[in-house]
Amino acid sequence: MPRMIARRVLYGFLILNVMTVALFVLVRMVPGDPVRAQLADAAVSEEQLAELTAELGLDAPIAVQLGRWYADAARGDLGESYALGRPVTEVIAERLPVTLELTVMAVLLGVVVGLAAGAVSAARRGSWIDNIVRVGAALGLSMPNFWIGLLLISFVSVVLGWLPPLSYRGPTEDLGTNLAQLVLPAIALAVGLSASIARMSRSAMLDVLGSDFVRTLRAKGSSEFTVFRHALRNSLIPVLTLVGVQLGALLGGTVILEQIFALPGLGRTVFEAVGNRDYPLLQVSVLLFGFLFITINLLVDISYGVVNPRMRATSR
Amino acid sequence: MTERSATETDSAARAGGAVTEPPPSGAGEIPVETRGQATLRFVRTQKLGTAAGLFVVLLILLAAFAAVVAPFDPTEQNRNALLAAPGVGHWLGTDDLGRDLLSRIIHGARISLYVGTVTVVVSLSLGVLVGLVAGYIGGAVDGALQALIDAILSIPPIVLALFVASLLGPSISNVIVALTIVTAPRFARVARGEMQRVKSEDYIEAAVVLGASRARVMLRHGLPNMVPALTVVASLGFGNVIIAEAALSFLGIGPPPPQPSWGLMLSQGMMYFELAPWIVIFPGVAISLAVLSFNLFGDALRDFLDPKLVR
Numbered sequence: 001m002p003r004m005i006a007r008r009v010l011y012g013f014l015i016l017n018v019m020t021v022a023l024f025v026l027v028r029m030v031p032g033d034p035v036r037a038q039l040a041d042a043a044v045s046e047e048q049l050a051e052l053t054a055e056l057g058l059d060a061p062i063a064v065q066l067g068r069w070y071a072d073a074a075r076g077d078l079g080e081s082y083a084l085g086r087p088v089t090e091v092i093a094e095r096l097p098v099t100l101e102l103t104v105m106a107v108l109l110g111v112v113v114g115l116a117a118g119a120v121s122a123a124r125r126g127s128w129i130d131n132i133v134r135v136g137a138a139l140g141l142s143m144p145n146f147w148i149g150l151l152l153i154s155f156v157s158v159v160l161g162w163l164p165p166l167s168y169r170g171p172t173e174d175l176g177t178n179l180a181q182l183v184l185p186a187i188a189l190a191v192g193l194s195a196s197i198a199r200m201s202r203s204a205m206l207d208v209l210g211s212d213f214v215r216t217l218r219a220k221g222s223s224e225f226t227v228f229r230h231a232l233r234n235s236l237i238p239v240l241t242l243v244g245v246q247l248g249a250l251l252g253g254t255v256i257l258e259q260i261f262a263l264p265g266l267g268r269t270v271f272e273a274v275g276n277r278d279y280p281l282l283q284v285s286v287l288l289f290g291f292l293f294i295t296i297n298l299l300v301d302i303s304y305g306v307v308n309p310r311m312r313a314t315s316r
Numbered sequence: 317m318t319e320r321s322a323t324e325t326d327s328a329a330r331a332g333g334a335v336t337e338p339p340p341s342g343a344g345e346i347p348v349e350t351r352g353q354a355t356l357r358f359v360r361t362q363k364l365g366t367a368a369g370l371f372v373v374l375l376i377l378l379a380a381f382a383a384v385v386a387p388f389d390p391t392e393q394n395r396n397a398l399l400a401a402p403g404v405g406h407w408l409g410t411d412d413l414g415r416d417l418l419s420r421i422i423h424g425a426r427i428s429l430y431v432g433t434v435t436v437v438v439s440l441s442l443g444v445l446v447g448l449v450a451g452y453i454g455g456a457v458d459g460a461l462q463a464l465i466d467a468i469l470s471i472p473p474i475v476l477a478l479f480v481a482s483l484l485g486p487s488i489s490n491v492i493v494a495l496t497i498v499t500a501p502r503f504a505r506v507a508r509g510e511m512q513r514v515k516s517e518d519y520i521e522a523a524v525v526l527g528a529s530r531a532r533v534m535l536r537h538g539l540p541n542m543v544p545a546l547t548v549v550a551s552l553g554f555g556n557v558i559i560a561e562a563a564l565s566f567l568g569i570g571p572p573p574p575q576p577s578w579g580l581m582l583s584q585g586m587m588y589f590e591l592a593p594w595i596v597i598f599p600g601v602a603i604s605l606a607v608l609s610f611n612l613f614g615d616a617l618r619d620f621l622d623p624k625l626v627r
Contacts, residue, residue, distance in 0.1 A: 011466075018467040023479075030483040142608035144559045146566055147582060147600035154589040154596060252474030256563055260586075270475055271567065274482040286479055290470045 005302060012294040019290050023283055024066050034058065034082060034277035056082070058279075069283070079280030083272070088284050091269065096288065098265035099254050101171065102182055106189035106250060107243060113190065114197025115239065119232060121198065122205035133198055140195025146256040149188035153260065156184065168264050185257040192253075193246050200242050204235035236307050244300035251289055358620050365616020371609040379425040388416035390423040391574045399592040409594040411585060417594065420576035421602045427488065427570075427577045428606060431561045432554050434492050439499035440550055444542070446500070447507020448534040452515060458508075465501040473498040473556075474563055481569045488571045491564055495557050506549050510542035544621040551614030555607040562603050578603050 035052050053059050057068060072079065078088040121133035157163050164184060169177040208214060208231040217227050255267030266285055273282035349357070359366045378385055387407075394414035402409040408417040450461040468476065481494035514520060514537070523533050564570045565579025573580060578599045585595030 015463060015467045015470055018463050019471065022467065026480075027483060138608060138612065139604070142555065142611055143604045144562055144600070144607075146563060147603065150582060150586060150589075150596055151600070154593065158590050158593070248469070248472040249474075250472075252472030255472075255474050255478060256566060259567065267475070271478060271482075274479055282479075286471060286475060289472055289475050290467070293470045293472065 005298075008298050008301065012298060015294060016287065016290060019287060020283075021066065023286055024069065025062055027277075027279055027282060028062050028065070034279055078284050081273075081278055081281040083276040083278045083281070088280050091281060092266070092284060092288065095264055095266050095269050095285075097170070098168070098263050099251075099258070099267060101178075102186055102189065102254055102257070102263065102265060103250055105182055105186035106193065106253075109186055109190035110193030110197060111239065111243065114194035115201050115232070117194065117198040118201030118235075119205055119228070121202045122209065122231075123228065125206065133202070137195040137198045140191045141199075143191065145188050145192055145253045146260060148191050149185055149257050149260050152184045152188055164261065166262060168262070181261065181263065185254075185261045185263065188257055189250060189253045193243070193250060196242055196246060197239055200238050201235045204238045205231050208234045233307075237304060240300055240303060240307060244297045247293055247296055251292060358616070362616035362620055365613050365620070368609040368612035368616065371605070372613060375425055375606060375609070376429060378422055379429045382422045382426055386416075386419035386422040388419040390415065390420045390576045392416070399588060399595075401592070402594055408598045409592065411581070411592070411595050412588055415576075417581075417598055420581060421578070421598060424576045424578045424581065424599065424602065425606070427575060428558050428561060428603075431488060431492055431495065432557045435495045435499055435557045436550055436554050438492070439496050439503050439553070440546065442496070442500040443503025443505075444507045444539065444546065446504040447509075447542075448511050448538055450504070451508040451511025452530065452534050452538060454512075461504075462508075465504055468497065468501045469505070473560060477560055477564060478567065478569065481564050486569045486572050488575075491561060491570050494564070495560055498560065499553055499557060502553065503546065503549060506545055507542055510545050511538050514538055514541045548614055548618045548621065551610055551617055555610035555614070558603065558607050558610070 035049055035056065035058070050059075057065060060068070069079070076089070078092075080087055081091055084091055117133045117136070121130045124130055153164075164181045165177045168181060171178045209227075214227055214231065217230060251267075254265055255271060257263070258265040258268040259271060266288060269281065269285045270289070272278070273285055392415060394410065394416075396414070397406060397410045398414045399412055400406050400410040400414070402417075406416050406418065408421065410416055411420070446461055446465075450458040471479075477491075477494040477498050479494075480497055481490050484490035484493060511534070520533060520537055523537055528536070561570060561577070562579035562582070565577040566583045568580070568583065570579055571577050573584075581599040582596060585592070585599070589596050
């Protein structure tokens with residue numbers, strides 16, 4: 001197990017470096033001058049433009065720029081955002097928690113609702129509840145999350161006459177406001193996840209309910225509750241896998257939902273940075289998405305061992 | 317839809333595979349299903365999937381004949397019918413510029429299906445090529461390709477597509493480029509897995525011993541064997557591409573206005589929800605129905621071919 005983890009960490013590190021280089025080269029190969037993008041319509045002479053370009057180090061060959069980026073990064077300096085004029089680390093430190101909070105809320109919501117729906121559906125197989133869950137899951141997987149977000153905010157504002165507070169507050173500043181702002185986007189984000197979890201846990205539960213050990217449990221007179229508990233625990237592994245698989249869609253979903261709900265998160269940062277050709281901020285924010293994806297998937301893999309003791313023994 | 321009846325569908329997959337790869341002659345009389353018989357059995361066993369498939373066909377026809385079917389010009393503005401409610405004349409109502417929503421949705425299907433088709437076809441070709449090579453040759457080539465694929469797949473698809481499309485500028489072809497970059501690695505991964513699975517089979521070894529070239533082994537023996545798996549991922553991938561296209565359009569980096577892209581219609585209608593909820597409801601329904609039908613069709617196909625084929 002420790003060897004497997006070490007190998008996975010090393011490989012993740014390698015992947016991150018492939019990403020770093022690819023992103024770095026890609027943004028600089030595509031037409032579009034970051035200096036002009038920052039200055040917008042301000043009248044500047046060609047000389048001033050060249051001077052600014054040199055100041056930002058953008059006149060050097062790409063390989064040299066990349067080398068400098070790595071050298072700086074090694075010292076903990078990720079550069080300064082062109083558009084905001086602040087260190088990238090500072091901007092990220094502000095915005096990452098928003099996206100993380102949103103994602104965690106969505107995962108919790110999705111897992112709880114999905115597992116409950118899947119379990120009930122499997123236990124009452126063929127009933128009207130089962131049918132509702134299955135139709136609901138198929139629908140939930142087909143609706144774009146930003147549309148759900150739009151419908152939610154529209155419904156809430158028109159029918160209930162309530163609008164989430166506009167200017168963002170962190171959870172430590174004002175927890176009530178913070179939750180009020182995040183609940184709708186979190187629901188919108190959770191729909192797809194809970195739909196796929198409901199599906200997966202339903203079929204996993206059905207598999208377990210038909211297995212020998214469940215028959216033995218019933219034969220020795222265990223209550224239905226005990227049977228249910230065993231079945232649920234055994235269907236947790238595919239659910240875990242699914243969270244890992246769906247993570248990309250989940251993190252990606254934050255980009256648009258943060259846009260709709262005016263949340264200053266990482267997704268919105270990518271959107272703004274790419275528009276401004278804000279190379280330093282863009283590089284780090286996209287990389288961070290990759291880092292999150294790789295890290296969480298690694299954690300998912302490690303947690304298999306916790307959920308399923310068999311894997312501890314057999315894993316390479 | 318995801319009911320498991322492993323034994324029945326398993327043998328079906330083998331029979332289905334045999335359609336493209338005829339059994340060696342003289343191997344006894346193995347009953348082989350023709351393509352027509354297989355289709356009939358699909359229609360009989362996968363009713364929901366068939367209905368979904370028919371809906372896809374309907375959508376394609378609507379998109380193809382949009383100019384004839386749509387009651388109005390999708391960009392024609394009508395000042396006498398701004399934000400008109402759904403009713404006779406404008407079946408789904410009009411938007412803030414008095415444009416007929418039904419006509420815009422029908423024309424929007426053209427964009428979605430066009431982007432979806434081109435993206436899926438190009439991604440499939442690229443992905444299969446990379447997957448075949450990585451899976452068959454293995455070694456360092458495989459390692460390098462795997463690292464690249466993993467790097468791409470570790471960035472959330474929307475983030476990467478947004479990154480690429482936004483750098484390139486808003487246009488349909490740039491959206492296709494961006495979505496292909498996101499989609500092709502997924503197909504490559506499936507193709508690689510299938511190639512690896514097939515690689516150790518006896519008939520591949522036989523072909524190698526008989527002196528078949530690498531290209532011949534990959535294309536003649538590897539490719540036909542991954543058709544079932546690829547059909548399923550392609551169908552499911554189509555739905556994802558449609559959603560992603562809508563998302564990019566929604567963010568304003570899809571095809572520029574006045575083109576009636578579904579995602580753009582949603583973002584433009586956002587501020588009129590209170591006055592005219594239909595502007596936000598119908599394009600979303602269109603996206604969901606299109607994606608739903610591709611998903612249901614893909615699910616049915618997977619169950620039909622082999623439930624264990626693709627997760």
